Amino acid sequence: MDTDLKRLLSPSLSLLSLASLTPNEYEVIIEDENIKSIDYSEPADLVGITVNVDTAKRAYEISKRFREKGVKVILGGIHVSASPEESKKHSDSICIGEGIYVWNDVLKDLKTGNLKRIYCRKNNSERYELPTMNWEFINRNNYxxxxxxxxxxxxxxxxxxxxxxxxxxxxxxxxxxxxxxxxxxxxxxxxxxxxxxxxxxxxxxxxxxxxxxxxxxxxxxxxxxxxxxxxxxxxxxxxxxxxxxxxxxxxxxxxxxxxxxxxxxxxxxxxxxxxxxxxxxxxxxxxxxxxxxxxxxxxxxxxxxxxxxxxxxxxxxxxxxxxxxxxxxxxxxxxxxxxxxxxxxxxxxxxxxxxxxxxxxxxxxxxxxxxxxxxxxxxxxxxxxxxxxxxxxxxxxxxxxxxxxxxxxxxxxxxxxxxxxxxxxxxxxxxxxx
Ligand code: B12
Ligand code: SF4
Known part of the structure; x- marks a missing residue:
């Protein structure tokens, strides 16, 4: 009863929230393989992939291809947070839990060549500080x-x-x-x-x-x-x-x-x-x-x-x-x-x-x-x-x-x-x- 429609219902807010937090000095592109093939030739400094359990294998394949080209890859999301040891093997860096609390550190460390293996910051407050989403990164017609x-x-x-x-x-x-x-x-x-x-x-x-x-x-x-x-x-x-x-x-x-x-x-x-x-x-x-x-x-x-x-x-x-x-x-x-x-x-x-x-x-x-x-x-x-x-x-x-x-x-x-x-x-x- 499910069709491809399910994967085209809506874009990932996980990535959009990080893109929206990224300072203007960086150029950000969001790629969604449900919409079109990934452009591996993009001269990226960093690739971030959001990983759920059912997309983990594919995420690791994509990570491998970018890393073979010398591009640093950070993985995050629910599966990475639940299985950090597995995800570490397939990336340069992983994020456990919310990315919004560490994203700026990731960018700073990347700039100085000190990307850490693991980023994880707990926030025990009851406030959820999601940034306002910047929808300019998404072509709404695709969803x-x-x-x-x-x-x-x-x-x-x-x-x-x-x-x-x-x-x-x-x-x-x-x-x-x-x-x-x-x-x-x-x-x-x-x-x-x-x-x-x-x-x-x-x-x-x-x-x-x-x-x-x-x-x-x-x-x-x-x-x-x-x-x-x-x-x-x-x-x-x-x-x-x-x-x-x-x-x-x-x-x-x-x-x-x-x-x-x-x-x-x-x-x-x-x-x-x-x-x-x-x-x-x-x-x-x-x-x-x-x-x-x-x-x-x-x-x-x-x-x-x-x-x-x-x-x-x-x-x-x-x-x-x-x-x-x-x-x-x-x-x-x-x-x-x-x-x-x-x-x-x-x-x-x-x-x-x-x-x-x-x-x-x-x-x-x-x-x-x-x-x-x-x-x-x-x-x-x-x-x-x-x-x-x-x-x-x-x-x-x-x-x-x-x-x-x-x-x-x-x-x-x-x-x-x-x-x-x-x-x-x-x-x-x-x-x-x-
Ligand atoms: C909206 C949603 C959908 C939507 C849209 C999906 C999309 N395009 O993103 C739809 C309805 C299409 C959907 C479908 C499915 N979903 Co869904 N979905 C969700 C839901 C409710 C919200 C996700 C979200 O946008 N959260 C808001 C963002 C801002 O938060 P976040 O994702 O946690 O991201 C933060 C961190 O995780 C981290 N982070 C995430 N990615 C990255 C990447 C990097 C690089 C870094 C640094 C950090 C980072 O930083 C982010 C910001 O702080 C989640 C439950 C949840 N609350 O997360 C389930 C959830 C992700 N879905 C789930 C499942 C199982 C599915 C389906 C398989 C269901 C099904 N039976 O068909 C399908 C899979 C479709 C597919 N493979 O494409 C499970 C995944 C379980 C798992 N262990 O992986 C979840 C957790 C639901 C659940 N309670 O079990 N889903
Ligand atoms: S923990 Fe909450 S979100 Fe998860 S299944 Fe139970 S009631 Fe639903």
Whole structure:
């Protein structure tokens, strides 16, 4: 159900934040291999690559080619931070954790020929000092959406399978300054904003403050929140009033034993239906994140979950096969139990089985995951799940049909350089805004 569209959804803010911090005396180019081939002939002084687990192998190949030409390479990002020893072997330097706190030191050291092997600076404050993004480094036409904002960093919870459970992560939920945020939203010159935070409600009082600050902007917005949102109806009221159109929620499973087993204590399966009702009553759509393969899952988990999602008229589902990202509590547990069957990081994109499930075979888990996607997005179930609120029908059909069901056809249109135009059209049809 995923197509190349996923990699063209939006550009990397990881690199854009560093580019935006770089003093004018340097020339910066951001290259994205999803858009076009990398130009290895560029006479660069330094190449910085952002690395997630599923892109690690490719990142190391790119690093090798630049280093063979004598160009210094620094690697950073989530996989580097979780697996520094591995990443060190493939680079001149690595950055563990946030790059924004060390980037200027990196540049100074490069200038004096003293680039260090490791850069790592913890910042225990609850302020997240992301610079205002300078979008001049990105050609917006290449992406479906560029109206993306990071308002906070991290999450107060620590689910065993999430990168937030890694040791290097400082567990302090970090929030940006309100004036900076409002300024950045206004600079996007659109009334549609997508917050790409892990959890926009990591500090309820701060979220309420944020919503009070953006109310006058008359936005339509989307964001991701933890499943305990149902405990805060007054916050949901404010979300509706400020233009929230959809929420991505990590329900993960309807089995409480599985939730406890992976330390997802903030979720309670018995409260899900009330939460869904509260959200739907406020005409907000739900994108449910679902994970298959927990130790309490049996082969009936797929049909039980899809039936429940359809009965509750969940607008969209993003399903995952449980994946032990390196550095997480889950990775350590499965490794200790000798249940990891593949260390090919290319497979670590939540669409492959890389461990031995407890109560299923690997094939049962893989085929069940594919079955669940096909069932959930069958025309019959798309029809059954049509939202009650009339204003949700257009965005609902656009996502279900043109992103998921027939995404491969939409993807063909991207070849004609129409991606950003398609995004704008979808926004117009969904929310009647530019
Ligand atoms: C937005 C997002 C997406 C977007 C856009 C991706 C993009 N173009 O960047 C979309 C929806 C497309 C997406 C897709 C996927 N994503 Co994603 N995504 C995120 C998310 C929520 C935010 C990333 C972000 O922009 N953060 C804001 C920036 C400013 O922070 P940052 O990335 O941490 O960068 C800082 C530091 O890490 C460091 N740094 C980073 N890079 C570098 C490089 C250098 C040189 C230096 C010095 C420092 C440095 O400095 C930066 C500034 O301080 C993260 C979760 C998260 N909170 O990070 C998941 C996350 C990165 N995604 C993840 C995954 C698994 C995926 C998918 C595989 C999901 C799937 N099943 O399909 C796909 C992969 C697609 C692909 N391969 O291209 C995982 C990666 C797990 C891992 N261990 O690697 C994460 C961590 C989510 C999670 N909770 O598990 N994703
Ligand atoms: S609630 Fe979501 S973002 Fe927070 S730790 Fe759990 S999985 Fe990660």
């Amino acid at each position: 479906l959406y560029t109206n993306i904002i990071t308002a906070s960093k991290g999450c107060p919870y620590c689910c065993d399978f999430c990168y937030n459970s890694c040791e290097y992560i400082d567990k302090q939920y970090k929030m940006r300054n309100m004036a900076d945020l409002v300024n950045e939203i206004e600079r996007h010159e659109t009334k549609h904003i997508m917050f790409i935070d892990d959890n926009l409600i990591g500090n309820i009082e701060w979220t309420k403050k944020l919503l009070r600050h953006i109310k006058h902007l008359n936005l339509s917005w989307n964001g991701a929140v933890s499943a305990n949102i149902g405990n805060h109806p007054e916050l949901l009221d404010m979300m509706k009033e400020t233009g929230c159109k959809s929420l991505f929620i990590g329900f993960e499973t309807i089995n409480n034993a599985s939730l406890m087993n992976v330390n997802k204590k903030q979720n309670r399966a018995e409260s899900y239906e009330k939460t869904i009702k509260e959200i739907h009553e406020r005409e907000i759509m739900i994108n449910a994140s679902i994970v298959f393969g927990f130790d309490n899952d049996h082969s009936n988990v797929f049909s039980q979950t899809v039936t429940w999602l359809v009965e509750n008229k969940i607008s969209t589902m993003t399903a995952h096969i449980l994946t032990p990202y390196p550095g997480t509590v889950l990775f350590k547990k499965l490794e200790k139990e000798k249940r990891i069957i593949s260390y090919d990081w290319n497979l670590y994109n939540t669409s492959n089985v890389v461990f031995k499930p407890r109560h299923m075979t690997e094939d049962e888990l893989y085929n069940g995951y594919i079955w669940a996607y096909n069932q959930f997005y069958s025309l019959q179930n798309i029809f059954k799940r049509i939202p009650d609120a009339k204003n949700q029908i257009a965005p609902y059909l656009l996502f279900n049909l043109f992103y998921r069901k027939y995404g491969k056809i939409t993807c063909q249109m991207t070849k004609f350089g129409l991606l950003n135009k398609i995004g704008k059209l979808a926004r117009k049809l969904s929310y009647n805004i530019n």
